[in-house]
Amino acid sequence: MNPSSALSEFLRTRRARLQPEDVDLPDYGGRRRVAGLRREELAHLAGVSVDYYTRLEQGRVGNPSETVLDAVARALRLAPDESGHLHRLARPADRPRRRPTTRQQPRPSLLRLLDRLDHTPAVVMGHRMDILAWNRAATALFGDYGALPVEERNIARITFLDPASRDLYGDWADCARENVAFLHLEAGRRPDDPLLAELVGQLCITSPEFQHFWAEHPVADKTSGRKLFHHPLAGPIDLAYDTLRPADDPGQALITYTADPGTPSDDALRLLLSWSASR
Structure with missing residues (x-):
């Protein structure tokens, strides 16, 4: 399970489930090529550049700040569990390292x-x-x-x-x-x-x-x-x-x-x- 690919998949699926009217953006009509919000719309809501958000969604931002991730989470209307998941995927260096284990034993x-x-x-x-x-x-x-x-x-x-x-x-x-x-x-x-x-x-x-x-x-x-x-x-x-x-x-x-x-x-x-x- 690659964190970068998981991050890309997670952000794409969350962006796809939102429509402009869900986040108070104008919908100028016309057929959309992709489901949900466009990257530029999400970037606007999060207060980051389109290039930066594109690289984040592609897993090409090495260590995004917690402030940026919080802004993206708010723009995507993430639930608390989802927001924590976003932080863990985007900032793997902050995650405690766990060595692979065998089958657990009951406490x-x-x-x-x-x-x-x-x-x-x-x-x-x-x-x-x-x-x-x-x-x-x-x-x-x-x-x-x-x-x-x-x-x-x-x-x-x-x-x-x-x-x-x-x-x-x-x-x-x-x-x-x-x-x-x-x-x-x-x-x-x-x-x-x-x-x-x-x-x-x-x-x-x-x-x-x-x-x-x-x-x-x-x-x-x-x-x-x-x-x-x-x-x-x-x-x-x-x-x-x-x-x-x-x-x-x-x-x-x-x-x-x-x-x-x-x-x-x-x-x-x-x-x-x-x-x-x-x-």
Whole structure:
């Protein structure tokens, strides 16, 4: 994953999603040769020369200032995660160097928390979206990760390559795109991680949908939200998910899934966990 080419792709996709009316620029009509804003329009909004912005988008500016990058981020209407991603891609010298690592091991404190969540589906996820650990409630909801080879215990890999995931997730396309957005974020943080690059490469080859989403260059952290599941035994279950990260080790996280009390989803989840425990 080359930071220069990633920067070019990121800026092009963000420029393409904006129209003149989105940024209060006059649209003089006529057919545009490219989708979205022109480079000269973006340069005007950011307060830089067209030549400078062109070289920045082509990855030919060695060390752009944070002030310029902030101006470009504002012009492109970037979200906070996207703005941070832009800074990491454009100023690789500022990024802490991380030596390539092997497969992560779950943090002991997260394992202790996991063991205490008997009635809450939860997994420990690594920065490559590897499933490092899970509890019995997660097995009831998602299936038995232990039946998979270690190298296949990966949320993104399962989402795109396991046909059962398309039936399980009521909003499969949204879930899939969220996974790609998180992998893009991590690729910007860890461009020298060979296992992450291998995962992205394999998914681009084996999944046309992953390749399509990857080319759009979505960027977002995995934080919290809701997911609708269509479980083959329990039926529809609407759950909230939360991502809990240790402050001193953000490279792995505990993800929990909970139902709103007193709802049909709460009843369905309780029945599912009770049935699973009785087995």
